[in-house]
Amino acid sequence: MPHEHDHSHDPCHHDHSHDHIHTHSVPNTKDKFLDRLKEQGFKLTGKRRSIVEILLEEDRYISAKDLLERLKAQFPRLSFDTVYRNLHLLKEERLIEESVFGDGGSKFRIACDTNHHHHHFICTVCGKTQLVAGCPMDALQLEAPTGFHIETHRFEIFGHCANCCQSASAR
Amino acid sequence: MPHEHDHSHDPCHHDHSHDHIHTHSVPNTKDKFLDRLKEQGFKLTGKRRSIVEILLEEDRYISAKDLLERLKAQFPRLSFDTVYRNLHLLKEERLIEESVFGDGGSKFRIACDTNHHHHHFICTVCGKTQLVAGCPMDALQLEAPTGFHIETHRFEIFGHCANCCQSASAR
DNA sequence: ATCAATGCAAACCTTTTGCACGCGT
DNA sequence: ACGCGTGCAAAAGGTTTGCATTGAT
Numbered sequence: 589m590p591h592e593h594d595h596s597h598d599p600c601h602h603d604h605s606h607d608h609i610h611t612h613s614v615p616n617t618k619d620k621f622l623d624r625l626k627e628q629g630f631k632l633t634g635k636r637r638s639i640v641e642i643l644l645e646e647d648r649y650i651s652a653k654d655l656l657e658r659l660k661a662q663f664p665r666l667s668f669d670t671v672y673r674n675l676h677l678l679k680e681e682r683l684i685e686e687s688v689f690g691d692g693g694s695k696f697r698i699a700c701d702t703n704h705h706h707h708h709f710i711c712t713v714c715g716k717t718q719l720v721a722g723c724p725m726d727a728l729q730l731e732a733p734t735g736f737h738i739e740t741h742r743f744e745i746f747g748h749c750a751n752c753c754q755s756a757s758a759r
Numbered sequence: 760m761p762h763e764h765d766h767s768h769d770p771c772h773h774d775h776s777h778d779h780i781h782t783h784s785v786p787n788t789k790d791k792f793l794d795r796l797k798e799q800g801f802k803l804t805g806k807r808r809s810i811v812e813i814l815l816e817e818d819r820y821i822s823a824k825d826l827l828e829r830l831k832a833q834f835p836r837l838s839f840d841t842v843y844r845n846l847h848l849l850k851e852e853r854l855i856e857e858s859v860f861g862d863g864g865s866k867f868r869i870a871c872d873t874n875h876h877h878h879h880f881i882c883t884v885c886g887k888t889q890l891v892a893g894c895p896m897d898a899l900q901l902e903a904p905t906g907f908h909i910e911t912h913r914f915e916i917f918g919h920c921a922n923c924c925q926s927a928s929a930r
Numbered sequence: 931a932t933c934a935a936t937g938c939a940a941a942c943c944t945t946t947t948g949c950a951c952g953c954g955t
Numbered sequence: 956a957c958g959c960g961t962g963c964a965a966a967a968g969g970t971t972t973g974c975a976t977t978g979a980t
Contacts, residue, residue, distance in 0.1 A: 629959095630959085630960095631953085631954050631955065631958095631959060631960065632954075632955095633953080633954070633959095633960065633961085635960085635961080636960085651944095652944080652945080653943090653944080665961090665962065665963095666961085666962085667961090667962065667963075668944080668945070668946090669945085669946075669947080669961080669962075669963085669964095670960080670961055670962075672944090672945060672946075673946090673960080673961085674960090688859050688860075688861065688863050689859075690859065692859050692863050692864070692865060692943095692944085692969080692970085693863070693943085693944070694863060694944085694945090709903065709904055709907055709909075711907075712910065718904040718907065720899070720901060721899070721901055722899045722901065724895030724898060724899060724914055725916075727895060727898035727899045728891070728892070728893045728895060728898045730891060730892055730893065732880065732916075732918070733880055733889040733920070733921070734921060735920065735921025735922075735924055735925075736880055736882075736889065736918055736919070736920050736921060736924075737918045737919045737924050738880075738916055738917075738918040739883065739917050739918040739919070740916075740917045740918070741914070741915065741916045741917065742913060742914065742915045742917070743895055743912070743913065743914045744912065744913050745896075745903075745909055745911075745912045746909075746910050746911045746912065746913070747903070747907055747908045747909040747910040747911070748907070748908045748910070749904070749906065749907050750904070750905060750906025750907060751906075753906055753907075753908050754906075800934095801934080801935095802933095802934060802935065802978085802979050802980070803979080803980095804934090804935060804936085804978080804979070806935085806936080807935085822969095823969080823970080824968095824969080836936090836937065836938095837936085837937085838936090838937065838938075839969080839970070839971090840936080840937075840938085840939095840970085840971075840972080841935075841936055841937075843969095843970060843971070844935080844936085844971090845935090863944080863945085863968095863969085864968085864969070865969085865970090931980100932979100932980085933978100933979095933980090934977105934978090934979080934980095935976100935977080935978075935979085936975105936976080936977065936978085937974105937975095937976080937977090938973105938974095938975095938976100939972100939973095939974095940971105940972085940973090941970105941971080941972075941973095942969100942970080942971070942972090943968100943969090943970085943971095944967100944968085944969090944970105945966105945967080945968080945969105946965100946966080946967070946968090947964100947965085947966075947967085948963105948964095948965090948966100949962105949963090949964095950961105950962095950963095951960105951961085951962085951963105952959105952960085952961070952962090953958100953959090953960075953961085954957105954958100954959080954960085955956100955957085955958095955959095
């Protein structure tokens with residue numbers, strides 16, 4: 589199982605520019621993501637590449653369904669199972685972020701920053717996000733209830749982004 | 760449709776103590792909830808009563824499934840559809856709160872306070888909650904991205920409550 | 931008597947799983 | 956050649972809906 593490779597990161601790693609150059613090309617970032625997978629011993633299949641590429645291009649929260657739809661153009665026989673399997677893999681490798689939305693459905697976006705803890709403004713129309721400055725766990729000087737052991741927290745601000753506000757008023 | 764009754768609240772409303780007195784009786788609160796439904800023109804069926812009662816007794820986040828299970832004792836032929844229909848109704852009337860948990864499943868709890876905005880510490884084991892003092896939207900002096908129109912936010916702190924910490928270490 | 935509430939069954943949607951085959955390494 | 960990755964099909968959850976019946980008012 590490739591998952592079990594050690595997580596020490598290769599300090600001497602350069603970005604190689606090769607194949608698959610896209611319109612909205614994201615210079616080295618893409619390779620950084622793919623290399624990370626390779627380091628971990630995962631195979632770089634065309635589908636896996638494309639999922640990373642699309643998520644990078646989109647740069648917003650997107651559902652498995654929408655993602656599959658985009659991928660179908662390239663891989664007509666692709667189905668949900670593979671998409672989910674890859675999304676789970678990418679999430680475990682911390683290359684993407686998942687958020688469960690109000691309707692109970694999950695959406696995924698490329699990791700904004702693999703190192704820093706952060707929260708998002710999220711546009712409920714298009715899924716675009718923007719970073720929130722600060723974290724409530726620091727800002728609120730809260731003391732946990734006696735004996736309560738904090739594991740995680742969730743903080744998200746939902747609304748319409750500038751673009752989607754426009755289109756809404758232009759209606 | 761009773762839903763369409765006006766939402767002006769009756770200023771002169773007293774709690775009547777009648778039928779259905781329970782072990783963990785929650786004095787007037789229960790009637791307050793039921794009266795609210797009656798005011799809105801909804802029928803007070805046995806099932807609806809019981810759902811409110813159970814949610815009041817539990818006083819924690821509980822899944823539709825767990826709720827159904829508890830109700831089955833009293834109403835063996837009760838099924839999910841009715842539970843969900845009632846949960847939706849209660850949510851619309853703001854008598855209960857819903858939260859989508861990490862696994863994508865919804866859980867419900869009796870409304871803590873119909874008037875005040877609040878956030879929760881939530882025990883991921885038993886669902887018990889405790890109020891968080893303050894709201895990140897106030898604490899963080901954040902300015903929304905230009906043109907971003909904030910609609911809602913979500914802030915929840917997950918972990919193990921004192922009780923569930925104990926049982927875990929007692930293992 | 932009326933109309934909301936319920937039971938039943940079935941549909942729906944998202945996500946997951948088993949298994950045999952295909953493909954990246 | 957090895958073993959992960961994939962397609963297919965099917966199952967699994969959780970939630971919703973249509974319709975006829977029951978029941979609260």
